[in-house]
Amino acid sequence: MATSQYDLDHIALAAADTTPVLRFLTGPCSATVLWGGQGIGFRPMQVFVGTGIEGMKIELLEPWAAEQNDFLERFVARHVHGPHHLTFKVPDLAVAIERFRGAGFKPVGIDLRDPEWKECFLLPKEAHGTVVQLAETNGGDFDYLDRSAMLEAIRRNGAEGNPRWWADPAAPDGEPLVLQHVVIRSPALSSALGFFAGMLHGHIERESADRVELSWPGGAAIAIEEHLGALPGVDRLEIAGLDTEVEVLGTRFAPPR
Numbered sequence: 001m002a003t004s005q006y007d008l009d010h011i012a013l014a015a016a017d018t019t020p021v022l023r024f025l026t027g028p029c030s031a032t033v034l035w036g037g038q039g040i041g042f043r044p045m046q047v048f049v050g051t052g053i054e055g056m057k058i059e060l061l062e063p064w065a066a067e068q069n070d071f072l073e074r075f076v077a078r079h080v081h082g083p084h085h086l087t088f089k090v091p092d093l094a095v096a097i098e099r100f101r102g103a104g105f106k107p108v109g110i111d112l113r114d115p116e117w118k119e120c121f122l123l124p125k126e127a128h129g130t131v132v133q134l135a136e137t138n139g140g141d142f143d144y145l146d147r148s149a150m151l152e153a154i155r156r157n158g159a160e161g162n163p164r165w166w167a168d169p170a171a172p173d174g175e176p177l178v179l180q181h182v183v184i185r186s187p188a189l190s191s192a193l194g195f196f197a198g199m200l201h202g203h204i205e206r207e208s209a210d211r212v213e214l215s216w217p218g219g220a221a222i223a224i225e226e227h228l229g230a231l232p233g234v235d236r237l238e239i240a241g242l243d244t245e246v247e248v249l250g251t252r253f254a255p256p257r
Contacts, residue, residue: 006096006201007089008220009135010046010057011182011237013251014072015081018045018060019167021248025049025058027170028246029177029239029253032151035160041069045159045166049179049239052148056179056220058237059087060166082250083234085121085131086182088200088216093118093136100134103199107134128184128192129233132200147219177241180256181213181223185235189226196222211257223257 013021025031025047034057036045043064046057061084066073075084090096097107097120107120115138122132186192193212196202202214202222215221225235236245236252245254 005091005217007218008056008200008202008216008222009087009089009218010059010220011086011234012044012059012061012084013082013249014061014075014079014084015249016062016076018062018249021251022047022060022166023170024246024248024253026172028173029179029242030172030174031058031176032154033159033166033169034154035162036164036166037162038064038165040065042072043165045161048147048151049177050219051176051178052151054178054180054219055176056182058179080250083130085133086127086222086234087133087135090134090136093120093134096120096134096136100199105199124233128186128195129231130184175241177239179237180240181221181238183235183238183257184222184224184233185227185230186224186232187226187228187230189224192224192232196224 026033029049031047031049034046034048037043041064042061044059044061046059048057049055061072063073063076093112097110100107100122105122105126107122110120112118118136120134124130184192189210189212196214197204202216204212205215206213210226211223213221213223223238236254238256239253240256242253242255245252
């Protein structure tokens with residue numbers, strides 16, 4: 001069922017082989033594998049980095065069937081690996097598209113054919129250095145209000161895989177760590193805030209001179225940090241319980257600031 005408001009669903013990381021980051025997340029971070037499958041041009045799988053109370057999803061993407069759609073293969077050829085996009089669920093994609101167009105944005109990759117998953121994309125030049133996916137869904141995802149039950153069911157029955165293509169996860173090192181923020185680097189804090197809070201309905205939780213933290217109904221959150229003169233984009237993922245910063249496949253994982 002579509003949510004009643006915008007919601008940050010996950011961050012996606014891409015590589016030709018995502019096994020190293022999967023094993024980092026499921027080992028040292030004790031994350032839970034949720035599901036995976038195959039698409040046209042890519043094969044995804046998702047893990048939840050957190051507990052029944054707090055945390056966020058990370059999607060891992062690998063190129064697949066690139067002869068049918070080479071968008072992810074081109075990304076890997078250009079960047080090798082690293083953050084690929086942020087996905088926001090919206091209650092009505094057609095309405096969201098008109099709203100963004102009215103504000104001067106140019107959504108691309110618009111696909112409204114599948115009633116179970118409608119999507120479009122905002123390119124990095126408009127979305128502060130990262131691809132933003134807007135999606136309307138009518139099923140197939142868990143309700144964040146039932147997260148504890150969902151995690152318990154998966155730990156008991158295993159992740160859903162159609163097919164199960166990914167490598168074996170690492171054994172968890174201990175209690176789950178919590179992904180608290182996707183940190184967005186921006187040379188213009190006010191402009192980035194207008195996008196993520198204004199256009200994408202993020203709720204401001206904390207503010208300082210050079211950092212603003214935003215949250216969404218499902219518990220996912222970002223922090224926008226101002227770095228004058230820097231290129232905008234995803235800077236790092238802040239994980240509570242992590243002792244030191246680690247870089248895996250082009251993505252920095254760091255303790256919270």
